Amino acid sequence: MHLTGTxxxxxxxxLEIGGITAxxxxxxxxxxxxxxxxxxxxxxxxxxxxxLAEYPGESQLIYASKAFLCRGLAAMLRKxxxxxxxxxxxxxxxxxxxxxxxxxxxxxxxxKSPAEIKKAIEEGAGRFIVDNACEARLLADISEQYEQEVxxxxxxxxxxxxxxxxxxxxxxxxxxxxxxxxxxxxEELALWLEEQEQLNFMGLHSHIGSQIYExxxxxxxxxxxxxxxxxxxxxxxxxxxxINLGGGIGAPQRAEDSQVNxxxxxxxxxxxxxxxxxxxxxxxxxxxxxxxxxxxxEAGTSLYTIGSVKRVNNSKNYVAVDGGMTDNIRPALYxxxxxxxxxxRCQADDDFLATVVGKCCESGDVLIKDLELPEPKxxxxxxxxxxxxxxxxxxxxYNGIPRPAVLLVNSGQAExxxxxxxxxxxxxxxxxxxxxxx
Numbered sequence: 176m177h178l179t180g181t182x183x184x185x186x187x188x189x190l191e192i193g194g195i196t197a198x199x200x201x202x203x204x205x206x207x208x209x210x211x212x213x214x215x216x217x218x219x220x221x222x223x224x225x226x227l228a229e230y231p232g233e234s235q236l237i238y239a240s241k242a243f244l245c246r247g248l249a250a251m252l253r254k255x256x257x258x259x260x261x262x263x264x265x266x267x268x269x270x271x272x273x274x275x276x277x278x279x280x281x282x283x284x285x286x287k288s289p290a291e292i293k294k295a296i297e298e299g300a301g302r303f304i305v306d307n308a309c310e311a312r313l314l315a316d317i318s319e320q321y322e323q324e325v326x327x328x329x330x331x332x333x334x335x336x337x338x339x340x341x342x343x344x345x346x347x348x349x350x351x352x353x354x355x356x357x358x359x360x361x362e363e364l365a366l367w368l369e370e371q372e373q374l375n376f377m378g379l380h381s382h383i384g385s386q387i388y389e390x391x392x393x394x395x396x397x398x399x400x401x402x403x404x405x406x407x408x409x410x411x412x413x414x415x416x417x418i419n420l421g422g423g424i425g426a427p428q429r430a431e432d433s434q435v436n437x438x439x440x441x442x443x444x445x446x447x448x449x450x451x452x453x454x455x456x457x458x459x460x461x462x463x464x465x466x467x468x469x470x471x472x473e474a475g476t477s478l479y480t481i482g483s484v485k486r487v488n489n490s491k492n493y494v495a496v497d498g499g500m501t502d503n504i505r506p507a508l509y510x511x512x513x514x515x516x517x518x519x520r521c522q523a524d525d526d527f528l529a530t531v532v533g534k535c536c537e538s539g540d541v542l543i544k545d546l547e548l549p550e551p552k553x554x555x556x557x558x559x560x561x562x563x564x565x566x567x568x569x570x571x572x573y574n575g576i577p578r579p580a581v582l583l584v585n586s587g588q589a590e591x592x593x594x595x596x597x598x599x600x601x602x603x604x605x606x607x608x609x610x611x612x613x
Contacts, residue, residue, distance in 0.1 A: 176516050177430040177560045179473040180215030181584075188522035190558055193584030197478055197518035200589060201556055204580050207498030208478040209567055211592065213251075213585035215474040219437070220255050223466060226441030231449050232459030237281055239422045239467025240266050242564040243475070247583060247592045249273025258301070260422075260465045264291045267298060277301065281328075281419075281465070285352050286310075292317050296325060303327040304380050304419075306353060308364055318373045326375040328419055329368060330354070331361040333399040335383045335392065353381065356403050362410075369413055378460060379404065382421025385468060388433045390440045396420060397444050401451040408457065418448065419463040426472030428561040429514040437469065468564035475563015477503060478518060481555040482534070492529045494551050499533010500540040501576045503559070503566045507539045515543050518556040523549035531557065535574050567593070572601055 178184070183191050190197040192210055200210060220236070227234040237258040240249075244266060250273045252259060258279040261267050270280065277299040284291075285306040292314060295303070305311045305327050318325040330353035354360040368376040383396055400418055407413040425435050445462055452459050479496035486492050505511035515531060517523065525547035533540040542559065551557075570578045577596035582589050 176521070177427070177514050179476075179560055180212040180218070182212070182476070182560065184521040188520060190516075190518035190521055190556075192476055193589070194587035195584055195589055197476075197556055197558060200582065200584070201478055201480065201518075203589070204582060204591075205595065206478050206480040206556070207496075207502050207579040209502070209563070209579055209581045210476045210478060210589075211248075211471065211563060211581065211583050212474045212476070213583050216251070216471060217255070219466075219470045219474070220252075220257065222437040223441060223464065223470070224256075226438040227445065227462065227464065229442045230445035230462050233461040234445075235461065235463045237419075237463055237465040238470060239465045240270065241568055242467030243471050243566075243568050244269055245581065245592045246273035247590070248471075249275040253279075258463075260467070261300075264294050267291075267295060267300070271298065283330075287313075289313060289317060293321075296321050296323070301326065302377065305329050305364070305368065308354070308360075308367075311364060311368060315371045315374055324373055324375050326377050327368060328378050328380040328417060329361065329365050329376070330380045330382075331356050331400070331403065333381055333383065333396060333403075335395055335399065356399065361403065362407065365407060365413065366411060378415045378417030378419065380419035380421065380463075382465070383423060385423045386425045387423045388425040388435055390443055393420065393424075393440060393444050394447055397447050398451075401448060404460070405451075405455050405457065414458065415460050417461045417463060419465065420444065422465040422467055422469065424466055424469040426468045426561065426564060428472070428512060435469070472564035473561045475561070475566065477559040477562040477566065479557045479559070481551050481557055482553055484529075484551050484553070490528075492527065494529040494531050494546075494548070494557070495534060496531060496542070496557050497534060498576075498579065499535050499542060500537065500571075501533070501535060501573050502570050502579050503542060503562060504569050504571070505565055506542055507537070508569075513543055513559045513562060515546050515548070515557055515559045517549055517551065518558040520549050520555065525549060527551060534576070572596075575601055577601065 181193050185191055223236050235258050237260050238252050239260040249270045253275050260281050262284040278301040280300045281302045282295045282300045283304045332353040332355045334357050354364055404415045479498050483495045500507045527548050527550045529546050531543040580595035581593035583592050
C-alpha cells in the first residue's frame with residue numbers, strides 16, 4: 176500500500192489524508208475526486224529549494240505547470256517563491272488569475288503562435304524558451320514591433336536517450352523539441368539570438384524526458400550542456416548566463432517504485448556544474464530546474480466509487496469505477512502503472528484479483544491491471560495514490576463525462592481548488608442553428 180505524505184490508516188481501517196477520512200471527503204464532495212495533500216507539496220518544494228541553495232551561484236526553482244495548475248496552486252507557488260513554466264496562453268491566463276507575477280513566467284512550447292507571443296510580451300513574461308529557428312525569427316520580429324527587449328533561452332537537444340517510455344522522452348536526437356547540439360544547429364541559432372538587438376539571450380535550456388530516476392542521466396545532461404557552453408565561449412566568445420536543466424525527476428506511483436533523493440540528486444548536479452566552471456575559469460551561470468510531477472505527483476490521490484463487479488471467468492474479474500480515462504488517461508496513453516486499495520476497508524484481506532476499469536465505452540479504459548483487493552462491492556471507495564500529475568491536466572469530456580472536483584487538504588481542513596464540472600457546462604459553447612429550433 177503506497178501511503179504518501181500525511182496519508183494514514185486509522186484504527187477503523189479507513190484512509191485519512193490531511194487528517195480527514197476519505198469516506199468523509201467522498202460524502203461531502205462526491206466522486207471521482209482528486210485530493211491534494213498541501214503538506215506534501217510544501218515538503219517537496221522545500222527539498223528542491225534546500226538542494227538548490229547548496230549551489231554556489233544563483234538559482235531558481237520553476238514549477239512545470241503542465242503537471243497540474245489551478246488558481247489556488249498558482250497562488251501557493253507565488254507565496255513559496257517559485258517561478259512558473261507555462262506552454263500556452265491558457266496557462267498564462269490561469270496563472271495570472273491566481274495573481275502569479277508574469278516576470279517569473281518561462282514561456283515554453285514548440286509552436287507558439289504569434290497571438291500567444293504577443294500576449295506574453297504584453298503581460299511581461301520573464302523568459303521565452305526558443306524552440307526552433309522559425310520561432311526565433313518570429314519572436315525577434317514581434318519584439319521589434321513592441322520596441323522592447325525580450326529575454327530568452329534556447330532549448331537544445333543533447334542527444335541523450337533517457338531510460339523511460341518513448342512517449343515521454345524529449346532529449347534524444349530525433350526529438351520534436353529543441354535544436355540539436357551534435358548537428359550544429361544549436362550553435363548557429365545561439366549565435367543568431369545573441370546578435371539580435373531586441374532579444375536578450377540569457378542561456379540554454381534542455382529537458383530530456385520524464386520519470387527519470389537515475390542521477391547518472393542528469394549528470395550526463397549537465398556534462399553535455401557544460402561542454403556546449405564552454406565551446407561557445409572558446410569558439411565565439413559567447414558566455415552563457417543561465418543553464419536550465421528542465422525537469423523529469425521521477426515520482427513513484429507505487430510502493431515498489433524507486434524514491435528519488437531530491438537533495439542528493441540536485442546537489443550532485445549543481446556540484447558537477449560548479450566544478451566544471453571552476454576548472455574552466457568560467458563565471459558560474461544561474462542554475463534553473465523545472466520539476467512538476469516531482470512536486471505534485473505523490474501529493475495527489477484519486478478517489479472513486481465502485482459500481483459494478485463483473486466475474487468473467489476464474490482468471491478475469493472487472494471492477495468498474497465512476498471515472499476512468501476521462502480523469503486519468505495516462506494508463507491508456509503510455510502504460511502508466513498505479514496501485515490501488517479500498518479507502519473504507521484498508522485492513523481487510525486482499526483475496527480478489529481484479530482489473531480496474533472506467534466507465535468509458537473503450538476496451539482500453541483500464542486504470543489498473545491485476546490489482547489484489549478485498550472482495551469489492553458497489554459503494555466501496557477505490558483509492559489510487561500518487562496520481563496528482565498529468566491527470567486533471569489531461570482530463571477530457573469523452574462520453575459526455577464531467578471533469579472531477581479537486582480539493583486541497585491540510586490539518587483537518589478541506590478546500591475546493593476546482594469545482595466539479597456540471598453536465599450543463601458540457602454544452603455551454605454549443606450553438607443551435609435557427610433552422611433546428613422548431
